[in-house]
Structure formats: C-alpha cells, structure tokens
Amino acid sequence: MSEIAALVGDRARGEMLSALVSGRALTAKELAYVAKITPQTTSEHLGKLVDAGILTFNTRGRFRYFRLASAAVSQMLEGIMTVAASRRVPTFRDPTLARARICYDHLAGELGVAIADSLIRHGHLILGPDGGEVTESGETFLADVGIDVAGSRRRRRAFCRPCLDWSERRYHLAGAIGAAIAERCFEMRWVKRIEESRALQITPVGEKGLLATFGIKRVPVAACKQ
Amino acid sequence: MSEIAALVGDRARGEMLSALVSGRALTAKELAYVAKITPQTTSEHLGKLVDAGILTFNTRGRFRYFRLASAAVSQMLEGIMTVAASRRVPTFRDPTLARARICYDHLAGELGVAIADSLIRHGHLILGPDGGEVTESGETFLADVGIDVAGSRRRRRAFCRPCLDWSERRYHLAGAIGAAIAERCFEMRWVKRIEESRALQITPVGEKGLLATFGIKRVPVAACKQ
DNA sequence: AGGACGCTTCGGTCTGCACCGAACTATCCT
DNA sequence: AGGATAGTTCGGTGCAGACCGAAGCGTCCT
Numbered sequence: 001m002s003e004i005a006a007l008v009g010d011r012a013r014g015e016m017l018s019a020l021v022s023g024r025a026l027t028a029k030e031l032a033y034v035a036k037i038t039p040q041t042t043s044e045h046l047g048k049l050v051d052a053g054i055l056t057f058n059t060r061g062r063f064r065y066f067r068l069a070s071a072a073v074s075q076m077l078e079g080i081m082t083v084a085a086s087r088r089v090p091t092f093r094d095p096t097l098a099r100a101r102i103c104y105d106h107l108a109g110e111l112g113v114a115i116a117d118s119l120i121r122h123g124h125l126i127l128g129p130d131g132g133e134v135t136e137s138g139e140t141f142l143a144d145v146g147i148d149v150a151g152s153r154r155r156r157r158a159f160c161r162p163c164l165d166w167s168e169r170r171y172h173l174a175g176a177i178g179a180a181i182a183e184r185c186f187e188m189r190w191v192k193r194i195e196e197s198r199a200l201q202i203t204p205v206g207e208k209g210l211l212a213t214f215g216i217k218r219v220p221v222a223a224c225k226q
Numbered sequence: 227m228s229e230i231a232a233l234v235g236d237r238a239r240g241e242m243l244s245a246l247v248s249g250r251a252l253t254a255k256e257l258a259y260v261a262k263i264t265p266q267t268t269s270e271h272l273g274k275l276v277d278a279g280i281l282t283f284n285t286r287g288r289f290r291y292f293r294l295a296s297a298a299v300s301q302m303l304e305g306i307m308t309v310a311a312s313r314r315v316p317t318f319r320d321p322t323l324a325r326a327r328i329c330y331d332h333l334a335g336e337l338g339v340a341i342a343d344s345l346i347r348h349g350h351l352i353l354g355p356d357g358g359e360v361t362e363s364g365e366t367f368l369a370d371v372g373i374d375v376a377g378s379r380r381r382r383r384a385f386c387r388p389c390l391d392w393s394e395r396r397y398h399l400a401g402a403i404g405a406a407i408a409e410r411c412f413e414m415r416w417v418k419r420i421e422e423s424r425a426l427q428i429t430p431v432g433e434k435g436l437l438a439t440f441g442i443k444r445v446p447v448a449a450c451k452q
Numbered sequence: 453a454g455g456a457c458g459c460t461t462c463g464g465t466c467t468g469c470a471c472c473g474a475a476c477t478a479t480c481c482t
Numbered sequence: 483a484g485g486a487t488a489g490t491t492c493g494g495t496g497c498a499g500a501c502c503g504a505a506g507c508g509t510c511c512t
Contacts, residue, residue, distance in 0.1 A: 001303075001310040002240025009235035010470075014228030028489060041471055043490050053312060062479040062488045072312060076305035077227075083302045084230040086279060159385075236500075254459060267501055269460050288458050288509040 007052055008080060012037050013045050017068075020055070021077050022097055023198040025065035100191060100200040103172070105179040111191070111202065111216070112172030115181065118214040119173075133159075134177060145213055147184050152176040233278055234306060238263050239271050243294075246281070247303050248323055249424040251291035326417060326426040329398070331405040337417070337428065337442070338398030341407065344440040345399075359385075360403060371439055373410050378402040 008014055012035040019026060019034045026034075032042035046066060049055040054073050057066045068074050100111035107115060119125035124138030134142065139149045153159050159176050173181065185191050190206030193199075202210070210216040234240055238261040245252060245260045252260075258268035272292060275281040280299050283292045294300050326337035333341060345351035350364030360368065365375045379385050385402050399407065411417050416432030419425075428436070436442040 001244060001307050002235050002237050004235075004310045005231050005240065005306050006235030009228050009230075009232030011228050012470075014231065018227060029487090037470085038472060039489065040473080040491085044470080047490085054309065064489070070309075070312070072305070072308050076302075076309045079298070079302035079305035080231050081227050082298050083280065083296075084227040086296075086298060238500080255457095263500085264502060265459065266461085266503080270500080273460085290459070 004052060004054070004076075007048060007054060008077070010045070011035075012041070013049065016042075016045065016049075017054070017077055018081075020066065020068050021074060021081075022101075023068070023074075025058075025067040027063050027065060031066060096194065096199040096201070100202055101198045102182070102193070102200060103174070103198075106172070106174050106182045107178070107185065107191075107200070108172050109200075111200070111210075114216045115210075115214055116173045118216060125173075132173070132175075142181075145184060146187070147177075147180050149177065149180075152180045230278060230280070230302075233274060233280060234303070236271070237261075238267070239275060242268075242271065242275075243280070243303055244307075246292065246294050247300060247307075247424075248327075249294070249300075251284075251293040253289050253291060257292060322420065322425040322427070326428055327424045328408070328419070328426060329400070329424075332398070332400050332408045333404070333411065333417075333426070334398050335426075337426070337436075340442045341436075341440055342399045344442060351399075358399070358401075368407075371410060372413070373403075373406050375403065375406075378406045 008017060015035045016031045019031065028042055028046055029039060031046065032039050035042060035045070037045075046055065046057075050057065050066075053069055055066050056069045057064045059065075068077070097109065099109050100107065101109045103112070106112065116125070119134075119138060119141075122137075122141070124135055124141050126133050126135065134149050142149050153176070172178070185206070188205070188209060189203055190209045191200040191202055194201050234243060241261045242257045245257065254268055254272055255265060257272065258265045261268060261271070263271075272281065272283075276283065276292075279295055281292050282295045283290045285291075294303070324335055326333065326335045328334070329338070332338065342351070342353065345360075345364060345367075346353055348363075348367070350361055350367050352359050352361065360375050368375050379402070398404070411432070414431070414435060415429055416435045417426045417428055420427050
C-alpha cells in the first residue's frame with residue numbers, strides 16, 4: 001500500500017495526477033509544465049507511475065498521451081483529495097472543474113451540490129448517508145422540469161445515491177435520478193461539455209434556467225478560491 | 227493532496243495505518259511493534275498523522291489509543307488498498323479481516339463477496355455497476371432465510387448498492403438489503419464480532435447455515451494468501 | 453517516596469530519491 | 483537530408499526525512 005501512496009505523495013507527481021483527474025489525457029511535456037520540473041525528471045516520474053499501474057499512455061506519433069489507468073485510481077485520488085481538502089481551505093488547479101463537472105453520468109462540483117441542496121431545502125428530496133428518496137412534491141416538481149421520476153425509479157440501478165464531492169466536501173446526487181437530472185440539463189442546453197475534460201460549462205441559457213428552476217445564482221469563477 | 231499521500235506513503239506509517247483499518251484503536255507501543263520501529267520514531271510518526279487529521283487519539287491513563295480520524299480516512303485507505311491490490315497478489319496483515327468483516331453495516335471480505343456471488347449465480351439478484359435489484363425468485367428465497375425484502379425496499383436509503391471490496395477486488399452487497407442480510411446473519415448467530423475489530427468470526431452454526439443456505443464452503447484460513 | 457512503564461522531545465547520523473545537465477533516440481516537417 | 487521537437491537514459495549532486503540513543507515528563511503501582 002505505502003508504495004502506491006508514496007508515488008502519489010511526491011509533490012511533482014501529485015501535481016501531475018491532480019491535472020489528470022479531469023480525465024483528460026496529457027502529454028509528457030504538458031505534465032512537466034504543470035509539475036514545474038524538467039522533461040528528464042518528468043520522464044522518470046511517469047515511468048514509475050506507469051509501472052505501478054496508476055497511469056497508462058498511448059503513443060500518437062512522437063507524442064505520448066498519459067491518462068489515469070482505471071476508475072479505481074480515480075476513486076483513490078478523490079479519496080485522498082477528500083481527506084486533504086478537510087485540512088486546509090481547498091486550492092484548485094482547475095476552478096472550472098470545481099464549479100461543474102461530470103462524475104460518471106451525473107453532475108458534480110458546486111453545481112451538483114447546489115442542485116442537491118436546492119431539492120433538499122424545498123423538501124423535494126430526503127438524503128441519508130447511504131441513499132435518498134424523492135418526495136411527492138419532488139416528483140411533481142421534477143415532472144415540471146421534464147424529469148420522469150417514476151421512470152427512473154423503475155430502472156435496474158440505484159435510484160438515488162449520495163456521492164461525496166472532493167471539491168465541495170458535500171454530497172451531490174448519483175444514481176438513476178442523478179443521471180436523469182444531468183441528462184435533462186444537457187437536453188435543455190443548460191450545460192455543455194468542455195473539450196476532452198470532465199469539466200462542464202454553464203451556458204447563458206443555463207444561468208437563467210438554473211436560477212429560475214433551482215434558485216441557483218451564478219458563482220463568479222473569480223470567487224473560487226484559486 | 228501530496229502531503230496526505232506522502233504521510234501514507236512511508237513504510238512504517240503505512241503499516242500502522244493498515245493495522246488501524248480494522249477500526250480497532252491501538253496504543254503507541256502496539257503501533258511501534260507492527261511498524262517494527264522504536265517508540266521514539268513511532269511518536270514522531272503519530273504526531274504527524276494526528277496533525278494531518280488522519281488519526282485521533284484518546285488518552286486513558288498513561289496509554290494513548292490511536293484510531294482513524296474519520297470515515298473519509300477509512301475510505302481513502304481502502305481506495306489506496308484497492309489500487310495496491312490490483313498490482314501484486316494481495317498480502318494481508320490480518321487474514322481474519324480479509325475473510326469476513328463489517329463494512330459500515332453490511333458484510334464484506336470473502337464472506338460478503340461469496341454471498342453476493344451465490345445470490346447472483348442462482349438468479350436471485352442482478353447487480354449492475356451502480357445498483358442492483360432482487361428478482362422475484364430472490365424475494366421468496368430471502369423470505370425463507372428470514373429477510374423482508376419488500377420492507378427493505380421501502381426504507382429511505384439505497385436499496386441495493388454494490389460496494390467494491392479491497393481485499394477481494396470484487397463487489398459485495400451494501401444498501402438496505404446488504405444491511406438486512408448482515409443483521410439476519412447476526413440474529414442467527416452465524417457470525418459474531420471479534421473484540422473491538424471490524425473482523426467477524428464465523429461460528430460453527432454459521433458454517434453449516436452458510437453452506438446449507440448459500441452453498442458457501444468453509445475456506446480454511448490457512449488457504450488465505452498470507 | 454521510589455521504581456516501572458508509556459510516551460515524547462532533542463540532537464545527530466545516514467540513506468533514499470528528486471532533481472538537473474548532457475547526451476541519445478524517435479518522429480515530424482520542409 | 484537536416485533541423486526542430488518529444489521523449490528517454492545516464493551520472494552526479496544535494497536535501498529532506500526516517501531512524502535511533504539519550505534524556506525528560508507524566509501516570510500507575512506498591
């Protein structure tokens with residue numbers, strides 16, 4: 001165990017991995033840049049991370065694109081970040097990622113947490129440590145938004161599951177209902193994916209929609225603790 | 227992030243933390259023993275871990291009992307262990323813990339995985355990556371065992387959730403149904419808790435019951451890769 | 453009070469490894 | 483072919499931090 005943790009424990013490697021949790025694949029040079037070290041040293045680090053099964057890469061011409069090797073690695077890093085975030089005020093490499101991102105198939109980041117909060121505050125949702133339930137008022141409310149709660153409930157997967165957010169240190173919604181909400185946000189063009197990242201951009205239409213529907217006010221990116 | 231990972235990344239500290247994932251509280255001297263270092267060095271390590279919010283302790287006379295500080299820490303360690311286990315054949319400090327243990331309120335380890343497997347193999351359960359469902363045949367089967375599936379389904383929490391097992395690297399059952407199965411196993415005295423650990427002991431009655439009900443044969447502890 | 457024991461603090465040693473410069477290989481472009 | 487760029491390998495340097503011995507503090511026991 002400590003071998004793995006020691007690999008993540010180095011400052012330079014930690015910065016590289018943080019840059020990769022977005023899910024994007026980066027070249028060795030880009031990683032050297034984020035870690036603020038020379039290409040030679042970067043190469044050493046990347047070699048170790050690949051050997052350990054933390055990273056994989058695919059070669060495209062003279063470029064090597066490195067990415068996290070598995071969901072388990074991603075989960076591990078989020079676990080470490082959660083503990084790390086509970087100490088100091090979190091500082092993010094990528095404020096966009098902290099603001100709104102995709103976590104598997106549902107919304108995470110400030111946006112994900114804000115939606116969950118809004119639903120709970122209005123009595124539309126009850127969230128426990130291990131699961132949650134949409135209330136009757138929530139069912140009619142979500143129907144207005146265009147989400148078929150009953151349909152989600154029938155699906156062969158956890159209906160509603162809280163998912164701990166490493167950036168916010170609070171829960172957002174996963175499970176069938178989380179996916180349904182995310183899907184609806186895409187349909188309405190409230191959010192759209194950014195390039196190859198897991199980060200999401202909130203469209204101008206989205207700003208209005210989210211305010212009108214969930215009472216979520218725009219959080220200026222500048223206000224994110226950088 | 228890397229500061230936290232670096233703390234776990236040291237061999238000695240890693241061994242101490244591994245000893246503590248059982249949930250048991252240990253004294254500084256006991257931790258010195260498992261880490262194979264002198265009490266002085268142990269004290270330094272423990273100081274750092276406490277400062278970082280990874281451990282807490284409570285003083286009882288001249289003893290200091292150290293334990294993991296939070297569920298987030300426990301989750302982080304299991305995440306690291308999962309990645310570490312995917313590399314080499316896993317070696318366990320504590321084979322009892324690998325065999326059967328409590329994970330929050332449900333069964334984990336070989337036993338937890340074996341029960342989930344048995345249910346799936348007999349078509350009593352369908353498990354997806356994000357949730358699961360008990361079939362009709364499963365509902366009658368579990369009723370025979372004394373588990374009220376419909377009742378579990380009505381509870382305000384995820385009904386059935388797969389939970390990745392760091393020792394087995396496979397899924398066991400969490401959620402309401404996982405908790406119900408664990409509870410029933412305790413009621414029937416098939417398993418009992420070991421001291422202050424999260425490890426469980428399978429009773430002689432349990433051996434028979436588990437074989438008859440789920441077709442789970444006794445896995446000799448000796449067979450665990452030590 | 454005095455000794456045993458658990459734990460911590462201090463000072464000093466030594467080793468592991470992150471880091472870079474220099475030199476090398478591979479791919480792309482013109 | 484020749485130059486530019488991405489990445490790697492090798493050898494050497496320097497520092498952080500893990501480790502221990504010695505000494506100090508607090509608690510328990512008799």
